[in-house]
Amino acid sequence: MITSTSNPQVKNIMLLLKKSRARYQQQLYAVEGIRMFREAPEDLIDRIYVSESFLKTEAHRKELEGHTFEVLSDPVFLRVSDTKTPQGILCLMKMPDYSLESFLKEPGGLWLILENIQDPGNLGTMFRTGEGAGIRGIIMDEHTADIYNPKTIRSTMGAVYRVPFFVTGDLAETIRHLKDHQIRVYAAHLEGSVFYDEPDYRRGTAFLIGNEGNGLTEPIAAAADSYVKIPMGGQLESLNAAMAAGILMYEANRQRRR
């Protein structure tokens, strides 16, 4: 059992929870809680850490059968954890390696493209809602929040394991690439000339969503095929970015169910 926070493994978990750079250098990220352990793809689990009191429960020991794991003393686990009331289990996960090309081979998919989304909670909610709406994947620019941030992970509710994603250094180029694969790109934009429920989303479709405060930059919005807007009553200037994405994705889902 590890009883000291100066243990190198413990220090590394804390580093992986805090520092994005360390995560990418090691190609590892940390997830917390029993659900995130249960839903984790077996082949991507690198290491499992549990707290002393977690192990005291018979059901927990049963769930761990067939796995190797390290035990941390309760005070050490509490220090390590990113949550206020830790559940006592944390996994280090290998980062998945998705190939955009292989996903683009199958036509007709539904995609989300994100430019400079800053709030980890918003990003996680888009993964969660995207899984629900049946999207094929999420494409993000380099300025979007880190999907492996613990807050983002938490708000995906496990969708981080199941919704493929791709980070691109050249978003405009990637958008052109999608268009070459017969995917129509719709920018969510206040200056949209049509309401979001007017186009036909049953063919290959991508929704382009911009930063929470400033929306899409001019060059990225210009790369879209067309602008769509969500009608807004009252004096509201905009919807929350994750909400806008959710409403668009579920409109596509609705059309595809007919």
Next chain:
Amino acid sequence: MITSTSNPQVKNIMLLLKKSRARYQQQLYAVEGIRMFREAPEDLIDRIYVSESFLKTEAHRKELEGHTFEVLSDPVFLRVSDTKTPQGILCLMKMPDYSLESFLKEPGGLWLILENIQDPGNLGTMFRTGEGAGIRGIIMDEHTADIYNPKTIRSTMGAVYRVPFFVTGDLAETIRHLKDHQIRVYAAHLEGSVFYDEPDYRRGTAFLIGNEGNGLTEPIAAAADSYVKIPMGGQLESLNAAMAAGILMYEANRQRRR
């Protein structure tokens, strides 16, 4: 200028930001930022506080013309503020007094009914999205987070001023009352027998949304006319509560635009 945090006014602002009970006793709540000042209904502003440096900007002084206000030294304003980087303006607002009866007199409205929503950000987002979707009002039970919590206020993006709301001690009774006024009540429920886009929401409609973790309680769900479900792909158990509410409200908005 107020330069001490032990000034009684300063202490009262901090109390109003922190304690729900103090807000209801005084029938006052605090809002922060220039937008919340600009959008505030004139007759409900009780008091305005600005920071020393806020006043240094000519444009700010212009906006304050015709208003009386108190000045706080910068360090005192920073202490008082609920935000990390305060904008330097805070208003105490009188609580509005909406009468459910008067709103029920006009038929055909769209409503949101909330049971035990715990996350202030979710609650605020429902107000914001509700304003966008054109709802007539939000009905909440006593267990739902306080609409006057500073976090909730922030995430409403001003909708707290414009979307009427009602807190009820007997949610089942209030639901019956809505039904007596020809409002059909649809519970968002995983066991819904129809998808949410099947019913006709162009008549009086209310969506009933339950707690983030546990959904609706059995007696409240039973009070609804019917259950609707949002289809979910993947392995997802549920959507975020605010997202579910937004998807339902915008489906009603879509139908009403046809």
